[in-house]
Amino acid sequence: MNTSLIQKYNVPGPRYTSYPTVPYWNEEEFTKSAWETTAIRAFNESNLTEGISLYIHLPFCESLCTFCGCNKRITKNHGVEDPYIAAVLKEWNMYCDLLGSRPKIKEIHLGGGTPTFFDPDNLRKLILGIFKSADRCKEWEFSFEGHPNNTSYEHLQTLYELGFRRVSFGVQDYDHQIQVAIHRIQPFENVERVHQWAKEIGYTSIGHDLVFGLPKQTRLSIAETIAKTNLLKPDRLAFYSYAHVPWLKGNGQRGFDESDLPKDEDKRALYNLGKLLFEENGYAEIGMDHFALKSDSLYHSAENKLLHRNFMGYTSSKTKLMIGLGVSSISDSWYAFAQNVKSLEEYYALINANELPVFRGHILNLEDLIIRKHILNIMCQLETSWTDESLRFKELDSVIESLHELVEDELILLSDEGLKVTQEGIPFIRNICMAFDLKMIRNKPETRLFSMTI
Template sequence: MSKSLIQKYNVPGPRYTSYPTVPYWENEEFQYDLWIKSFKKSFSESNASEGISLYIHLPFCESLCTFCGCSKRITKNHSVEQPYLQAVLQEWKLYCNEMDEKPIIKEIHLGGGTPTFFSIKNLEDLLNGILKTGIKAENFEFSFEGHPNNTTKEHLQKLYDLGFRRVSFGVQDYSETVQKAIHRIQPFQNVAKVTYWAKEIGYTSVGHDLIFGLPFQTIENIVDTIEKTKSLKPDRLAFYSYAHTPWIKGNGQRGYKEEDIPKDEEKRKLYEVGKALLSSNGYHEIGMDHFAIDSDSLFKASKEDKLHRNFMGYSHSKTQMMIGLGVSSISDTWYGFAQNVKDLDDYYQLLEWEKIPVFKGHILSQEDLKIRKHILNLMCQFETTWEHSENYMPEILSQLQEMENDGLIKIEENKLKVTKSGKPFLRNICMAFDLRLKRNAPKTQLFSMTV
């Protein structure tokens, strides 16, 4: 990748887990009743044919990782577990009250925070409480995020017994210097232990999350981390770019200096070296920032053009409806988005008033829906097509012309295809389709850098 292209396209940009992106939601026009209407419409259309997905946010962590951009609450007090999970079940009940039939549950993902902060018994009670009110889809997939330092074999076994077959472990980097900087100390032995346990128990997809661009991270660190990762043979990998956004994340990302963080060409080289190592060890690049071996469902979905992307990231199966439960969670009906309140006390109060605890959102216009489809196509299949009736396309194509000249894309009549050289700039290509971003360019930096 040329230095000139990196310098040219390394600008702030969204990661496109949704369109419109959260900063461009029309929150002032969002109404609770419109959200419920959107929910009912989507549920009636998709429950019988696809089922629904559930994302459950479990926000508690015992210590703060300074690289993390998730909504979390730091505590060592485990008495917070039961009241929180009771509240999540109450929220689920409120959604169920709006359904005219039993939900068919296709996906459940436990995210955080640290899901394995919670005791086995409490997690079991939560999941049984959800499942007793719904029907498991025949092809269901349940997954969770595990912290290598506190995931026990009992956690893995109980969740397996409840139907979980996919787990991802946050690794980030094995360098002690990097781990100290991001306040995430976890020896390789801890990761190896939980990975072997998961495989022994029978999990069919074990994933590791790695990050490039962390403070003090070097090429030697990337090579060492991927060599160690290779020895454990996870089925899939997320190899994310560190999103340095201290103006959003607060003091957590101010524990090191700007000059400690790799940037531009230096940062991109970390990715290119890591990607080459992964490729030489049988990992295929899937969409953006993801890799999988031949036998993993994510790779198979990419080959069959069935890859999907939402607020949970990439998935091998699609559901139109995704309900986010828990503080700060985001729900998606395809026609609208809604985010829960971020403050725990507010969350509890709204549920006590028997109100689904959303506080902002966006109902998509017809134009939004079409642009959303284009961006989803690009993110999942690296190509998209359009109709002649889409009268905003000349505006988009004019911006794409320079990217075509740079060899990032190929345009033929009503079709765009991302080239191999263009894949590292996928976020930039999607930005050309982002009409809301173009029509209202931010005056301050809202997003992390694209490269």
């Protein structure tokens, strides 16, 4: 890759799991009642046709991984499981009362934290509790994140019996020195064991999550990690750029020296090597930082232009309404975003007071909806168009003008109808989306908000 382009475009920028991005939400004009109105609207428009999605945040971990930027609570006390599940189910029942009729669930994702911190019987209690007030869509996709060190055969079997067919295992890197630096000691044998269990039980999509740009990571360590990954041949892969954001409150990303982090072209070389090795083993690049075998649903969605992106990342299908349950979860009604409180104590207090635990959000205006569509198109389809009058906005001409530098650098192809991202432009997809980010363009951040784009 052109080193000068990396130096030019490697700037702080969003990952665009939403637009507007969270730092640019208009929290002053947001109200909980306005959020509830949009949730009801989205539910009424789509429940019978496409169903809804649930993201359930399970925040507990037994130890702190120093690469992680997620909301978590570190504890070895498993007595926290029962009260948390009771609170999540009470929150769900509040939403069911609000929506007014029985939801049809198309997608469930259990994230964390560490979902497999929870006992299999408690996960069964959680999912059965959800379906006391809901039905499955005819075609559903239920998935969860499994920690290879504590995911048991019983975890996998229990969730399979409840309809889960997709699991992603957090691998990061197999090099012991790197595992020590990020406080995540996890031998290959542990991953191999849970992967083979999942295949044996019948999971149809097994994913591995890898990270490039970790402390002390080299091209040799990446090559060795990918060689082991290819021995297991997961159906899909997430190959994330390590997001170094130690300034965020409660973040554990200070467990290593920043001089140990590969930067700029050295970091991007890790991705390029990974991409080459994945493609040699039959994987296709999907959107940003994802790869899938051609037998996997993520590949089929990308090929059929059905790929979607939200706070859960890339998904194989879209629902207008996604409800986030649990501490810090974010919900999306298409017309608005709403985030739950981040502390467990406050979450419990609001649930016990029979209040939805939402503390901030954003109601999208017409311009937001148009820009969101363009950014989704770029992130998911690697192209967007403005021939349709409904996709035009007041500042489109100035945005198009700003795209010419990307054309000169051969990152996009631009026409009167729209743009297409070139193969060379895929690593810079976040920068391309930033050209449409009117919220950020109008309000340049004075302090660091985002991780580096490359």
